[in-house]
Amino acid sequence: MSESEATAGKAPGREIRLTLRRIAGGARLVGLAWMLVLVLVALVREQLPHPAFGWALAAAAVIWGLVTGFDQLRGHDSDPSWITAGDTLLASFALLAPEWAGSSDLFYGGFPGIAVAAAAVRGRRWGWAVAGVLSVVTIARF
Secondary structure (H helix, E strand, C coil): CCHHHHHHHHHHHHHHHHHHHHHHHHHHHHHHHHHHHHHHHHHHHCCCCCHHHHHHHHHHHHHHHHHHHHHHCCCCCCCCHHHHHHHHHHHHHHHHHHHHHCCCCCCCCCHHHHHHHHHHHHCHHHHHHHHHHHHHHHHHHC
């Protein structure tokens, strides 16, 4: 097999991984935007005893959206480890923030689920690891 044939055989796999990364990245951005809207609605509508947690989550959603959005432009096959770690940290904070803020609404939307799905695109083990961490955080919250 020539080198060009070997390279051509690998290209479709790379294209699939890149497409999956773009889909996961788009879902992440939609999840962050939805979480931001829900947080802002809770901040405006409710008299939160500790609104700083809501504002911190809103700021984190905007910053993380910009960071991960610009990272998508690099065109790598999969998210780097630090993206998965950041998604996990933000999703953990998002799961805890409504209670800490004193909200009756769960204003994180579907972002924790999107973090698990984005990690699963990176690799099955990553998906299970993120799901495990977020499950522990959810159980600890209760």
